[in-house]
Every structure is written in C-alpha cells, then in structure tokens.
Amino acid sequence: MHYLSTRGGIAPIGFADAVMMGLATDGGLLIPAEIPEVTPDQLRAWAGLSFQELALEVMTPFIGEEIPREDLRALIDRSYATFAHPQVTPLVEVGGNRILELFHGPTAAFKDVALQFLGNLFEYLLARSGGRLNILGATSGDTGSAAIYGVRGKERIQIFILHPKGRISPIQERQMTSVLDENVHNIAVRGTFDDAQGIVKSLFGDLPFKSAYSLGAVNSINWARILAQSVYYFHAWARVSGGDPERRVSFSVPTGNFGDVFAGYLAKRMGLPVERLVIATNRNDILTRFVRTGDYAVGDRVYQTLSPAMDIQIASNFERYLYYLLDGDSDRVRALFEDMRSSGRLEVDASHHRRVEADFAAAAVTDEETLEQIRSTYSSSGYILCPHTAVGVHAARGMRDVVCLATAHPAKFAEAVGEAIGLEAAQPPSLQGLMGKECRCIELDATAEAVKGHLQGALEAAV
Ligand SMILES: Cc1ncc(COP(=O)(O)O)c(C=O)c1O
Numbered sequence: 001m002h003y004l005s006t007r008g009g010i011a012p013i014g015f016a017d018a019v020m021m022g023l024a025t026d027g028g029l030l031i032p033a034e035i036p037e038v039t040p041d042q043l044r045a046w047a048g049l050s051f052q053e054l055a056l057e058v059m060t061p062f063i064g065e066e067i068p069r070e071d072l073r074a075l076i077d078r079s080y081a082t083f084a085h086p087q088v089t090p091l092v093e094v095g096g097n098r099i100l101e102l103f104h105g106p107t108a109a110f111k112d113v114a115l116q117f118l119g120n121l122f123e124y125l126l127a128r129s130g131g132r133l134n135i136l137g138a139t140s141g142d143t144g145s146a147a148i149y150g151v152r153g154k155e156r157i158q159i160f161i162l163h164p165k166g167r168i169s170p171i172q173e174r175q176m177t178s179v180l181d182e183n184v185h186n187i188a189v190r191g192t193f194d195d196a197q198g199i200v201k202s203l204f205g206d207l208p209f210k211s212a213y214s215l216g217a218v219n220s221i222n223w224a225r226i227l228a229q230s231v232y233y234f235h236a237w238a239r240v241s242g243g244d245p246e247r248r249v250s251f252s253v254p255t256g257n258f259g260d261v262f263a264g265y266l267a268k269r270m271g272l273p274v275e276r277l278v279i280a281t282n283r284n285d286i287l288t289r290f291v292r293t294g295d296y297a298v299g300d301r302v303y304q305t306l307s308p309a310m311d312i313q314i315a316s317n318f319e320r321y322l323y324y325l326l327d328g329d330s331d332r333v334r335a336l337f338e339d340m341r342s343s344g345r346l347e348v349d350a351s352h353h354r355r356v357e358a359d360f361a362a363a364a365v366t367d368e369e370t371l372e373q374i375r376s377t378y379s380s381s382g383y384i385l386c387p388h389t390a391v392g393v394h395a396a397r398g399m400r401d402v403v404c405l406a407t408a409h410p411a412k413f414a415e416a417v418g419e420a421i422g423l424e425a426a427q428p429p430s431l432q433g434l435m436g437k438e439c440r441c442i443e444l445d446a447t448a449e450a451v452k453g454h455l456q457g458a459l460e461a462a463v
C-alpha cells in the first residue's frame with residue numbers, strides 16, 4: 001500500500017514512511033492510495049474474532065508486506081496486553097443504550113487503543129532502521145497521557161507534549177506530568193488546544209527543523225492512529241450484528257479533532273455496514289454547523305466546557321474527509337485550505353453538502369444537556385458517563401440501533417460528574433494516587449518560536 005497527501009504534493013510512500021512522516025511534508029494529511037474493500041464473507045468470518053485477531057485482519061491490507069504478519073501479530077498482542085478488559089473494547093447495554101467502552105487501557109481513554117499500538121510500532125520501526133524519533137504532540141487532555149504511556153522509557157524516542165495550561169482536568173494533567181522518565185517532556189502552553197495544535201503543525205511545516213530533529217507525530221494526523229481506531233467499529237458492529245452483513249448499525253461519536261469519527265468513516269468506506277455516523281460536539285460546534293450548512297467557519301473563540309477534551313475549533317482530520325468528499329481532488333483541497341487560512345472559513349457547494357448530510361448526522365450539546373444526560377443515565381441505570389460520552393449519548397437520543405462511543409472513564413472528570421450527580425466515579429487502579437505524586441512540567445508562551453527554542457535546547461542537552 002502506498003500513501004499520498006491530501007494536497008497532492010508528495011511522491012507515494014510506504015506505510016512505515018507514512019507513520020514516521022506524521023504530517024505530510026506539503027502540509028496535507030497522509031491517506032492510503034486506495035481504501036481496501038471488505039467483502040460480506042469476510043464480515044461474516046471476522047465476527048467471531050477477538051479484538052486482537054480483528055486488528056490484524058483490518059490493518060494488514062494497509063500495511064502490506066512492510067511488516068511480516070507474525071511481527072504485526074506480536075505488536076498487536078503486546079499493545080493490548082495492558083488493557084484491563086479481556087475484550088479490549090467491550091460493548092455494554094445501559095438503560096436501552098449500547099455503550100462501547102473504549103477506556104480500559106492504561107490511561108483510561110479511547111486514545112490508548114491507538115497509542116499503545118503506535119508506541120510499540122515506533123519502537124519496532126526504529127529498531128529496524130537504527131533511527132531516533134522526537135515526538136511533538138498537542139493534547140486537550142487524553143492523547144498526551146496515552147502517548148506518554150505508550151513511549152515512556154523507550155530507547156530512541158523523546159516525547160514533547162503541549163497541553164493548554166489550565167484547560168484540562170486535574171487528573172489528566174497529573175497523568176502526564178507525574179511521568180518522570182527522562183524521555184518525557186511536558187509543556188503547558190499559555191493558550192488553547194488550537195494554539196498548541198497550530199504550533200505542532202507549524203513546526204512540522206518547518207521542514208529543515210523537522211528533518212534535523214527527526215520530529216514525529218502522535219496526534220491523529222498520524223495515519224496509524226486512524227487505522228488502529230477503525231478496528232473498534234468492526235468489533236462493535238460484529239457484537240451487534242452477529243456478523244450479518246445486512247444489518248446496519250449507527251455510531252454516535254463525541255467529536256473534537258475529527259479523528260475518531262473519521263476512523264468510523266474509513267470503516268464505512270471499507271464496507272462495514274454503517275447506517276449513520278453521528279458527530280456529537282459540545283458548544284465548540286464548528287463541525288455540527290458544517291454538517292448543517294456546508295460552511296466550515298472558525299468561531300471567534302474556543303469555549304471552555306464540561307467536556308474539555310473536545311474544546312477544539314480546528315479539527316485536524318476534517319481535511320481527510322474533505323479529500324474524500326471531493327473525490328480525491330487535491331487541487332481543490334489545497335485551494336479550500338488556502339481560503340481557510342486567509343478568511344477562517346471554507347465552504348462546499350450544495351451537491352457536496354448533500355453528500356455530507358448523507359454521511360453524517362450532527363448535534364451540538366450544551367453543558368446543561370451534558371449534565372442532564374449524566375444525571376438521567378445514572379438515575380435510570382446506576383451507570384456513570386464521562387461528560388464526553390454524555391455528549392454522544394445525548395446526541396443519539398431517539399435513534400435505533402446506535403452504538404455510543406464511551407471515550408473516557410468518568411473518574412477522569414470528577415468535577416463534571418460531581419456537579420451532575422453529587423458523587424465521584426470510583427477510580428480504576430491506573431488513576432489512583434496520582435494527585436499526591438511528584439510532577440515535572442514547564443510553562444511556555446503559545447508560540448512556535450518558544451516551543452522550537454525549548455526543543456532545540458532540550459535535545460542538544462540530551463546528546
Ligand atoms: C474523552 C474524549 N472524547 C472525545 C474526544 C474527541 O475525539 P476526536 O478528537 O477524535 O474527535 C477526545 C479528544 O480527542 C477525548 O479525549
């Protein structure tokens with residue numbers, strides 16, 4: 001399989017190079033040259049597979065011969081051995097809703113599903129090439145800890161994670177800053193997640209710097225993230241349908257950076273019988289407005305909400321969707337992102353907008369509705385939703401045959417849960433005792449220059 005850029009500016013590269021490149025060197029996002037198709041017979045056969053076996057089948061066509069099958073199997077097995085549930089991503093029934101629990105990994109959020117795998121994949125590829133990697137990532141709370149956990153202590157890798165100071169939950173912050181391994185560097189930037197992500201993209205766009213310092217990506221700009229996340233859509237569909245290819249299932253996806261719902265879109269394009277993908281946003285509703293109007297317009301500010309990991313305006317993976325929506329017309333994608341850069345908005349025409357409406361439903365959920373959803377689910381079933389999951393469950397009200405993605409453990413968001421139901425969710429062992437631990441984190445202005453200077457200093461000191 002070869003990989004191309006959404007903006008058409010790179011020669012085709014293989015899977016390993018795509019994983020290492022992260023963001024395409026022309027500023028676009030990497031996508032596979034073609035999307036492999038799954039047949040109804042495969043869907044039937046895959047329905048009996050474990051999560052790990054399914055991951056092997058779903059990922060193989062995207063990787064081809066670049067990683068021998070037995071090596072890939074070992075990578076997958078090692079990555080999911082740290083999950084606390086034998087099914088990895090179990091599907092549970094809660095008061096008439098189907099909840100796909102994606103938070104049984106070591107940092108209690110869905111990011112673990114891809115990032116434990118990506119950490120091991122980086123290690124494997126670097127051991128083979130003899131290279132080194134300096135990861136630069138941005139987080140609104142969950143990617144950071146999952147990525148840090150995935151690479152902590154690994155030889156050949158340093159990781160620098162930017163988080164928006166004061167805009168993530170106290171537990172999320174501690175999950176990152178209490179990791180004291182020498183290869184882990186936490187940076188609180190004085191700004192929003194969008195600022196942090198903008199800095200990451202701008203430093204990846206500084207090609208001499210990227211190449212001199214071997215920068216790599218853990219955010220969902222990295223294709224391996226999308227690929228690994230698409231596996232749980234297949235897994236959940238199989239649990240609901242029993243492998244019947246005629247049975248269509250919808251998914252409600254709490255959405256911020258558009259990576260998770262894009263992984264569902266990929267699964268659908270591969271042939272998974274998906275009825276609707278629901279984009280569930282909080283007050284930061286740029287994606288909901290896009291689905292409703294065809295106009296992708298950045299608002300005047302990023303609102304702080306009770307679902308802070310989704311406090312995002314500029315959704316990275318939106319560019320991948322746009323590429324497919326425009327049938328692979330990379331000139332048009334590039335032109336639209338030029339519009340975006342100059343005016344803060346881009347628009348698709350009426351016929352493309354109709355296709356968007358066919359691909360997605362969307363709803364923006366307020367903090368009041370989020371609290372009400374946590375409350376009502378708890379009072380009807382005793383089950384505690386995290387605020388992000390509550391956004392997804394609320395957005396899916398009244399829908400049939402829908403799976404709601406539970407993206408984080410409720411104990412990560414004690415404040416919102418406490419406000420809703422007056423008690424805290426019991427912490428899984430991975431979150432216990434964090435608040436008393438020693439921490440390490442530096443603070444910087446939210447500028448590319450400040451972060452670049454810090455990285456240069458830290459990496460030169462490490463040589
Ligand atoms: C708990 C949680 N839910 C939902 C999201 C949104 O997912 P995505 O950014 O892939 O749209 C995030 C952050 O990404 C998150 O951390």
Ligand SMILES: N[C@@H](CCOP(=O)(O)O)C(=O)O
Nearest residue numbers: 139140141142143219220257
């Ligand atoms: N909510 C995310 C934001 C980054 O998203 P990613 O999927 O692109 O890594 C987070 O928790 O950091």
